Amino acid sequence: MRDQQGFAMVTVLMVVVVLLILGTSIVQMQTLEMSQSLRQEQNVQAHYLARTGLEVGLKFLEGESAKGKEFSELKLDTPLCGSIPDAGSYRVTFETAADLSDHYRIDILSTGISGRRTDVEETIRLSVKVDQVQPLVDYASEIGWFQKDGDNNVQTLRFSVLPLTSDNPVILKATSNKIMTDGDHFLEAPAMKFGEMTELEVKNKETLTLRSDFVSFHAKVNVAGTLVLRALNSVTTIDGIQHGIVYFGDRVYANSENKSYPVSRGYFLFADGTLLKDQQIIGELRPLSDDDPLVGQASSFEEGLVVLPHVLGYSAGTWHER
Amino acid sequence: MRGEIGLLIRRGQSGFTLTEILIAVVILGVVAAVFSSVFGSSVSSIQGAGNHHSTLIEAQNLLDRALVDESLGEEDGVFREPWTLNEHEGTLYTVKLPWRTGLGAERELKLSTFKAR
Numbered sequence: 518m519r520d521q522q523g524f525a526m527v528t529v530l531m532v533v534v535v536l537l538i539l540g541t542s543i544v545q546m547q548t549l550e551m552s553q554s555l556r557q558e559q560n561v562q563a564h565y566l567a568r569t570g571l572e573v574g575l576k577f578l579e580g581e582s583a584k585g586k587e588f589s590e591l592k593l594d595t596p597l598c599g600s601i602p603d604a605g606s607y608r609v610t611f612e613t614a615a616d617l618s619d620h621y622r623i624d625i626l627s628t629g630i631s632g633r634r635t636d637v638e639e640t641i642r643l644s645v646k647v648d649q650v651q652p653l654v655d656y657a658s659e660i661g662w663f664q665k666d667g668d669n670n671v672q673t674l675r676f677s678v679l680p681l682t683s684d685n686p687v688i689l690k691a692t693s694n695k696i697m698t699d700g701d702h703f704l705e706a707p708a709m710k711f712g713e714m715t716e717l718e719v720k721n722k723e724t725l726t727l728r729s730d731f732v733s734f735h736a737k738v739n740v741a742g743t744l745v746l747r748a749l750n751s752v753t754t755i756d757g758i759q760h761g762i763v764y765f766g767d768r769v770y771a772n773s774e775n776k777s778y779p780v781s782r783g784y785f786l787f788a789d790g791t792l793l794k795d796q797q798i799i800g801e802l803r804p805l806s807d808d809d810p811l812v813g814q815a816s817s818f819e820e821g822l823v824v825l826p827h828v829l830g831y832s833a834g835t836w837h838e839r
Numbered sequence: 840m841r842g843e844i845g846l847l848i849r850r851g852q853s854g855f856t857l858t859e860i861l862i863a864v865v866i867l868g869v870v871a872a873v874f875s876s877v878f879g880s881s882v883s884s885i886q887g888a889g890n891h892h893s894t895l896i897e898a899q900n901l902l903d904r905a906l907v908d909e910s911l912g913e914e915d916g917v918f919r920e921p922w923t924l925n926e927h928e929g930t931l932y933t934v935k936l937p938w939r940t941g942l943g944a945e946r947e948l949k950l951s952t953f954k955a956r
Contacts, residue, residue: 528863546881555891
């Protein structure tokens with residue numbers, strides 16, 4: 518019986534230990550539950566930040582495409598970064614896939630980082646299909662407006678007795694960044710756009726006639742010969758004379774950079790048959806202010822000449838914590 | 840003689856047992872009090888975590904809807920403001936919803952995202 522002394526104390530201590538273990542477990546569970554809940558909030562916020570990055574990435578691509586840039590001209594090396602106050606930040610990078618016969622693919626990788634307590638990241642990948650041209654736009658090189666066996670340094674317009682025509686807007690771009698005449702040429706299309714890096718040279722004693730309602734030159738133009746602007750369907754008629762719109766993005770020279778035409782950068786309304794010859798403008802070339810409705814009309818022409826990306830859809834979203 | 844010995848043994852046993860029981864009761868009482876307090880606060884804290892979780896799901900749904908439903912406004916907890924990110928104009932959508940912690944304190948849950956124009 519004396520050996521049983523202290524048995525009650527042992528039992529109590531065992532109960533106390535069990536209760537302590539139970540209590541500690543409950544506290545740990547509670548702490549875990551709360552931290553998981555807060556972590557979940559950060560995960561969700563990181564997801565929305567990643568979606569924000571996708572929006573920015575897509576708009577960037579649309580903006581670049583709207584400038585008429587080709588796939589190879591897109592500058593996708595620099596990441597796009599930004600932040601939303603009290604929420605976190607995002608980082609967007611681009612991965613390009615090889616030419617997939619009829620289109621290119623760009624993967625936008627957007628990472629949202631929510632850092633309210635500890636940093637939590639989520640990365641979403643979005644594949645974007647980029648078509649080189651819209652179906653209703655022609656490239657001059659694809660519709661035979663250039664000589665096939667031309668010089669490597671210069672793209673030369675194809676000589677033809679008959680006008681070279683297209684029912685679609687035409688983009689004139691040269692791999693060598695320069696298009697040159699070879700005799701007299703007559704080009705006709707609803708709209709024509711000379712690429713951003715494409716310089717046009719009309720050689721001495723040669724005539725280039727462009728019959729179109731909207732002509733856009735983004736690089737410099739060198740008119741040693743004669744450039745004739747003809748309206749096709751006419752964007753407006755003034756005093757019975759049809760007019761079209763022309764955009765000059767750079768200077769217009771006459772054979773050398775010391776001689777230039779009195780044309781500044783911007784949109785102009787030209788009367789049908791206006792000539793640029795010998796540093797003179799014969800006809801009418803009236804500057805258009807930015808708020809002129811005709812500039813808006815010119816913009817709609819340009820929209821018809823852009824290459825827009827088409828979203829394929831989301832691929833599997835992945836996320837990881839940092 | 841046998842009766843005296845038996846009395847001594849019973850007396851010795853009863854004295855120790857009473858002390859033991861008193862100490863045991865005190866220890867158990869203290870532990871039970873602490874345990875019930877911890878248990879109570881844990882339960883309310885877990886309730887708070889549950890509140891937070893359900894508010895988070897509600898906020899997520901609300902933000903997804905707000906991106907396509909312009910009729911949702913500040914009275915619903917949806918806040919819109921013009922915003923520009925990387926030179927792209929658009930709208931910053933923020934959802935703010937209150938939630939209650941296990942101890943009854945009111946907190947605010949915020950989720951934000953951007954939609955370009």
